[in-house]
Amino acid sequence: xxxxRFLSPILMAPVAVAVLVAPADxxxxxxxxxxxxxxxxxxxxxxxxxxxxxxxxxxxxDVTVQPPPCADGTTQSNSAKNxxxxxxxxxxxxxxxxxxxxxxxxxxxxxxxxxxxxxITNERPDDYVPYHMLLMTDMDDMEAMSEVCALAPLGxxxxxxxxxxxVLGSTMNCMERDPLAAALFAFGxxxxxxxxxxxxxxxxxxxxxxxxxxxxxxxxxxxLADPGNLQCLSSIHKLYxxxxxxxxxxxxxxxxxxxxxPAEPDTTPPTIDSIFPEDGATFxxxxxxxxxxxxxxxxxxxxxxxxxxxxxPDPIADSWFCKATNRACPQEFMNxxxxxxxxxxxxxxxxxxxxxxxxxxxxxxxxxAGNTATQEITVTVEPSGGGSATGGGSTSGGPTTAGTTTSxxxxxTGGIESGGNMMDGNNSGGxxxxxxxxxxxxxxxxxxxxxxxxxxxxxx
Numbered sequence: 001x002x003x004x005r006f007l008s009p010i011l012m013a014p015v016a017v018a019v020l021v022a023p024a025d026x027x028x029x030x031x032x033x034x035x036x037x038x039x040x041x042x043x044x045x046x047x048x049x050x051x052x053x054x055x056x057x058x059x060x061x062d063v064t065v066q067p068p069p070c071a072d073g074t075t076q077s078n079s080a081k082n083x084x085x086x087x088x089x090x091x092x093x094x095x096x097x098x099x100x101x102x103x104x105x106x107x108x109x110x111x112x113x114x115x116x117x118x119x120i121t122n123e124r125p126d127d128y129v130p131y132h133m134l135l136m137t138d139m140d141d142m143e144a145m146s147e148v149c150a151l152a153p154l155g156x157x158x159x160x161x162x163x164x165x166x167v168l169g170s171t172m173n174c175m176e177r178d179p180l181a182a183a184l185f186a187f188g189x190x191x192x193x194x195x196x197x198x199x200x201x202x203x204x205x206x207x208x209x210x211x212x213x214x215x216x217x218x219x220x221x222x223x224l225a226d227p228g229n230l231q232c233l234s235s236i237h238k239l240y241x242x243x244x245x246x247x248x249x250x251x252x253x254x255x256x257x258x259x260x261x262p263a264e265p266d267t268t269p270p271t272i273d274s275i276f277p278e279d280g281a282t283f284x285x286x287x288x289x290x291x292x293x294x295x296x297x298x299x300x301x302x303x304x305x306x307x308x309x310x311x312x313p314d315p316i317a318d319s320w321f322c323k324a325t326n327r328a329c330p331q332e333f334m335n336x337x338x339x340x341x342x343x344x345x346x347x348x349x350x351x352x353x354x355x356x357x358x359x360x361x362x363x364x365x366x367x368x369a370g371n372t373a374t375q376e377i378t379v380t381v382e383p384s385g386g387g388s389a390t391g392g393g394s395t396s397g398g399p400t401t402a403g404t405t406t407s408x409x410x411x412x413t414g415g416i417e418s419g420g421n422m423m424d425g426n427n428s429g430g431x432x433x434x435x436x437x438x439x440x441x442x443x444x445x446x447x448x449x450x451x452x453x454x455x456x457x458x459x460x
Contacts, residue, residue, distance in 0.1 A: 050300070051117070052161075053119070054158075054191075055119045056113070056133075057131045058134045058183075059122065060097065060136075063082060063133075063135055065090070065091055066084075068084075078326070079133035080125075080162060080328065081127075084164035085153060086166055093139070096137055097136065105136065112180075112184055116254050116260065118258050128303055128366075129366060132165070133163075135165070135166045136183065142172050143172060146168070146171045147208075152190055153165070155191055157236050158192045160190075162327075163190050165189065167179065178210045185203050197224070197225040217254055220251075221244060221249045223246060236253075239256070269371040270302050271297070271373065273295060273341075274294045276289075276291070279376070295341070295345065297367045299367050301338050302366060303333075303366055306347040307322045310358070345363065358379070359379045359381070
């Protein structure tokens with residue numbers, strides 16, 4: 001087997017963290033007004049959240065991953081950026097298995113996760129969609145201590161939705177593994193499940209019985225392997241076990257995180273309920289206006305992206321070309337934003353008017369089933385006194401009918417990525433809740449860009 005050095009396990013106590021981060025240059029620029037201003041994300045309660053659909057991406061081609069900081073300078077692990085704390089250096093995970101092994105794994109995953117609202121795919125989702133990535137390999141790491149040949153960060157309460165797990169060929173304490181059972185253990189870790197003991201039918205059991213590998217998460221409260229050293233808050237597990245200490249119901253926790261699978265496949269794209277300004281709107285340079293949209297979906301959860309397609313000033317082209325979920329853009333929406341259809345998807349506000357010119361924007365929204373809707377708008381700004389504005393003088397607008405809609409295509413919360421457990425050998429980089437500052441530039445000599453939005457991170 002090929003030997004690779006993965007990041008050694010780190011034992012860390014879970015810490016509840018709430019961080020409010022403003023870009024580092026915001027204070028320096030706050031005294032200068034500018035026409036492009038961020039719209040702050042609304043505060044979110046530190047309470048239980050409703051289940052949200054999930055996505056598990058299982059690639060069978062070569063994938064090169066690297067540890068944080070990611071290639072774009074951000075410091076949190078993100079599967080969409082091939083950035084993970086389970087490797088210590090840039091590492092290429094080669095394509096795994098033959099066609100039969102790949103099909104067996106996918107069938108096993110689909111059967112095991114059939115009760116939950118989780119989409120399993122071999123096609124990489126769009127970068128603004130939060131998804132977990134599961135990498136399979138026959139590479140070994142004899143310094144890793146995992147007893148199930150799997151390295152995965154622990155996503156307490158299932159809150160992080162964009163992490164990466166790696167199933168190895170062997171480790172110090174795992175000379176033989178069942179690919180499906182190890183993969184299910186890794187997915188459980190990503191979803192907030194901790195190791196169990198003496199429950200041979202549950203894939204969270206450590207060690208696993210490779211002669212009779214577990215293939216389904218059990219719907220009963222089973223004994224945690226190390227209840228005195230939990231990495232997640234005990235209250236999370238107790239919620240599903242009548243407030244009992246030291247036990248975990250793997251099946252019920254996954255239902256609580258992802259919800260039950262829909263009765264029928266979801267092929268209906270989200271609806272763009274309103275967008276402002278309307279396509280073809282005209283403003284004067286003295287008008288204030290906000291680029292915004294609202295969207296909804298029958299699943300109750302969507303993610304979205306705004307793109308500045310044409311007319312973006314050169315000085316802010318690197319910092320304002322898009323705003324999206326999953327840290328896909330310099331400007332961010334929290335992944336949890338899409339759980340409340342009443343929240344508008346605000347791109348930016350021209351609070352003091354915008355320079356004369358033509359600006360084009362694209363709004364795209366997607367549900368976790370991969371259904372997508374998109375609409376483009378073009379806005380013209382004329383010099384003040386050049387005639388009455390159409391749709392101007394307002395920071396909000398009425399709903400419009402969604403434009404072009406297509407089906408197909410394609411949870412960051414940031415959150416807390418709890419430390420690994422020495423017993424099960426999994427690794428995590430701990431909490432990394434800060435976003436690097438983005439460039440803050442002058443626009444047409446009108447002053448420095450004011451980034452008024454705070455990046456909020458939520459954990460319960």
